Amino acid sequence: MQQGVEHPQVLSLAAGLVDASSLPLTETLEAARSILSDESRGRLALQYGTSLGDLRLRQQLAEYHNRLERTSVPMRTREATADEFVCTTGSQQLLALLADTLLDPGDICLVAAATYFVFLGVLDGVGAHTIALPADEHGLRMDALTAELQRLESVGELSRVKLIYVVSEFENPTGISLSLDRRAELVAIAKDWSRRRGEMIYVLEDAAYRELHYDGSMPRSVWSCDADGDTVIHAGTFSKSFSPGLRVGFGLMPHELRKSINDLKGNQDFGSANFNQHLLAELLASGRFATHAAEVRAAYRLKRDAMLSAADEFFADLSGVSWVHPHGGLYVWMTLPPHVATGFDSPLFRRAVDVEQVMYVPGELCFGGPREQRERNHMRLSFGVQSIDGIREGMRRLNRAVRG
């Protein structure tokens, strides 16, 4: 962020913002008009709401979530109800509330390497101990998760493990989704070890990019694999699929946790902006959200294709360079030969920014755990903000920077 501000002339493949031209000006104004030109609806929307969030929105969220699950694989699944939802200021606030509620200083959160770097900051902020576990093309490795839990038990630290965090869909930064098999396995492991230690180990499923899927089937959520409904928290947001400026996110979670989150949120802000919740409820009910999300998906699919074509064009002949083909999300994760560091203080980053005028997010920012163990040869390349031409030009510049 700071780097971007300091170099405004640089072409950014770093920013995780959404495409400005996709923002729903007409849809939002229409929804505002529907609500505010009706006296009783307008008054409700401009009055205080509740900490849990507007009931109509939560009903719409339940329908929306159940509809998504019904189009996912396998079809038969658990149904969500309105009273399982909490509305938040983006899904970020939900992540922060959960970290605050679940983790005391020194408590352990298990994450994938690499994962969403902002959440790593949140974990640091509450004094939690983050352990980064290996992932592959199917997401977080379950054998590594089990081995780590065994290790923690053997050193007497199992009681500190409170949370397993996964970005289930199109991981930021790697673009990889957790495979269907591993979803069920993850829930089973969490339940098994919760029983073993006599206290809950929760699974936080961050599904921020769920709507941005471009090809292939969509697996059922991790949440839907939790038949008892006591283990998984599902975090979602309309920031990627609609508008980050409205800051409407949500969590779907076990009853006991919802009570704690409601109390904490009551103290923190009495509930997120009620007006915005009414806007989203209207947009979901009218079908305008679904139409817009489909347009956004189509536009990002083209951008994803443009970035992958440019990667082929400019990087296929470079030995030791590889990248993930993401089926959704906003990012391409590129890996350079092990000896090529990509960090802010690396020659590559300086060359990219100062000489070639292109920016990326250094992969090492996305690794939790001890600094010396982080992989230093990755780049997160975002196709969210730039135009198709901008994406190709960015990749061309990046190629020159990598060639040196």
Next chain:
Amino acid sequence: MQQGVEHPQVLSLAAGLVDASSLPLTETLEAARSILSDESRGRLALQYGTSLGDLRLRQQLAEYHNRLERTSVPMRTREATADEFVCTTGSQQLLALLADTLLDPGDICLVAAATYFVFLGVLDGVGAHTIALPADEHGLRMDALTAELQRLESVGELSRVKLIYVVSEFENPTGISLSLDRRAELVAIAKDWSRRRGEMIYVLEDAAYRELHYDGSMPRSVWSCDADGDTVIHAGTFSKSFSPGLRVGFGLMPHELRKSINDLKGNQDFGSANFNQHLLAELLASGRFATHAAEVRAAYRLKRDAMLSAADEFFADLSGVSWVHPHGGLYVWMTLPPHVATGFDSPLFRRAVDVEQVMYVPGELCFGGPREQRERNHMRLSFGVQSIDGIREGMRRLNRAVRG
């Protein structure tokens, strides 16, 4: 809140909500239209904002704040600048962020008895130790503040004192404002004792009701008495004067603190809803906010008058019953004879709710410190929500409940 939900047929003099008929439907829709029908403005408003808040809003806030100060007494005052502001989800979020930043478990916050009960909950939530000090018709007593600081020093606890909290304008629940003299004195005391212990004791000025002043002159803010700009945090909101559903609040604060709050807010939510900040900036710039606030003020003044007339009509002949005449805000604070308890479990409260069908907020909820030291014979009566007829009817019912 819970009591209100359980007794929907009861006439509420309890709820601190604003008058639904005063809510700015037209103004909000107009502002939404101005922003969203302009492509470049609309895109900015629907995109991510920053943790500190929209610069245009912060510029408008500085102008707005300086204008308020120029109409207050004495006129000559300190000027605020845009970069001293942080925008939050209501002022509640600011209070919570400050409590989180400034207070470790066991740290001390000094407050008036009685004061804003939701903040007492926030202080409990972060494990702070709240000490309630006596107030009179001029607000928090400065002699009592000094005496308590001396006592804390003598028992070696001065180093735990981190914050002094005052609702400077029309205290919720008492309706009393801090007198002009005491504002300057409060800042001087905080600075003096900060020097003495070698670490800051901050003053948090909660000015949530500042716009709702109905008669008399408005004193300069406590913030404006802090010439060095290192001691006072000023918290404001548009929830009372405009719309709580937009949840736009703000803080004006020393540079060092703003940095900490920005970091914490970055982790918690990346910034409050950007769209709503653009709405408020537009409403301030266009003058529509000022016009609406003046209307709201006039309407609440009539309601305040109605409640005071009804108090005269129904309570003047009851011996030992007195009440504060507030010059602003939303509440009349009524005191019954010392032996008449008003709490949820008191005969009076049961009679009021179950028999007479009227509800108030028991005063004891508004006292910090040990439960056994709380005064139990007050009621907070709100004139915010009810119509003028409803206010009189509520006071009539309350009279019957008090007479028993």
